[in-house]
Amino acid sequence: xxxxxxxxxxxxxxxxxxxxxxxxxxxxxxxxxxxxxxxxxxxxxxxxxxxxxxxxxxxxxxxxxxxxxxxxxxxxxxxxxxxxxxxxxxxxxxxxxxxxxxxxxxxxxxxxxxxxxxxxxxxxxxxxxxxxxxxxxxxxxxxxxxxxxxxxxxxxxxxxxxxxxxxxxxxxxxxxxxxxxxxxxxxxxxxxxxxxxxxxxxxxxxxxxxxxxxxxxxxxxxxxxxxxxxxxxxxxxxxxxxxxxxxxxxxxxxxx
DNA sequence: ATGGTCGATAGTCGA
Numbered sequence: 001x002x003x004x005x006x007x008x009x010x011x012x013x014x015x016x017x018x019x020x021x022x023x024x025x026x027x028x029x030x031x032x033x034x035x036x037x038x039x040x041x042x043x044x045x046x047x048x049x050x051x052x053x054x055x056x057x058x059x060x061x062x063x064x065x066x067x068x069x070x071x072x073x074x075x076x077x078x079x080x081x082x083x084x085x086x087x088x089x090x091x092x093x094x095x096x097x098x099x100x101x102x103x104x105x106x107x108x109x110x111x112x113x114x115x116x117x118x119x120x121x122x123x124x125x126x127x128x129x130x131x132x133x134x135x136x137x138x139x140x141x142x143x144x145x146x147x148x149x150x151x152x153x154x155x156x157x158x159x160x161x162x163x164x165x166x167x168x169x170x171x172x173x174x175x176x177x178x179x180x181x182x183x184x185x186x187x188x189x190x191x192x193x194x195x196x197x198x199x200x201x202x203x204x205x206x207x208x209x210x211x212x213x214x215x216x217x218x219x220x221x222x223x224x225x226x227x228x229x230x231x232x233x234x235x236x237x238x239x240x241x242x243x244x245x246x247x248x249x250x251x252x253x254x255x256x
Numbered sequence: 257a258t259g260g261t262c263g264a265t266a267g268t269c270g271a
């Protein structure tokens with residue numbers, strides 16, 4: 001099973017990119033974030049025409065997540081259990097016996113912001129759900145835009161970013177807490193090029209200068225991580241005309 | 257030089 005994640009920063013603008021990538025790379029499941037579409041405007045037919053199913057959870061203007069898949073997903077669920085939230089950031093479904101949870105973690109804006117408090121509360125609620133539902137699923141994948149750089153290898157300039165949002169100890173501790181439930185960052189199971197990033201700011205020619213961060217992650221539960229045969233960042237779509245500021249991250253698993 | 261550039265949307269906000 002090939003599974004991938006991509007923050008598209010408006011599916012309306014990026015639909016042709018997504019369809020081109022599906023055609024060339026043929027994933028079994030592609031998790032999208034920042035679709036920025038209401039559900040009635042979701043381009044279901046475009047994906048069906050490409051041989052894919054879609055489930056989605058959106059709102060006007062902001063956020064929005066979707067799961068694009070070869071086979072239909074089962075037991076589709078939205079949001080975080082017990083966490084009231086009008087922001088559409090979580091969508092889960094089961095594919096071939098693997099529970100897949102697609103996340104658009106809040107950005108947090110800055111450590112002084114109310115949005116940072118919301119980010120930490122959101123992560124705590126996510127942790128609680130992941131902890132409580134562990135015995136319900138044999139295999140789980142948690143993927144998406146985490147808006148957290150796991151460690152300094154994942155940051156182009158760790159000194160400049162120290163203590164800044166995406167890199168604070170509290171965010172990294174929250175991620176470490178999730179990993180501590182028994183999840184593995186599949187990207188780091190394999191040897192990777194130095195300065196591997198998944199997001200580059202649109203400003204200051206950051207992509208050309210490779211001033212990026214690795215904040216888009218594919219976590220697998222421990223048993224499933226043993227079936228992971230590879231993980232990589234596909235930087236290609238970031239070079240396309242009018243790109244998203246994020247690119248695609250991929251993980252492959254035996255079976256499914 | 258404390259900005260830059262996008263996207264959604266119509267003056268700014270969010271990233």
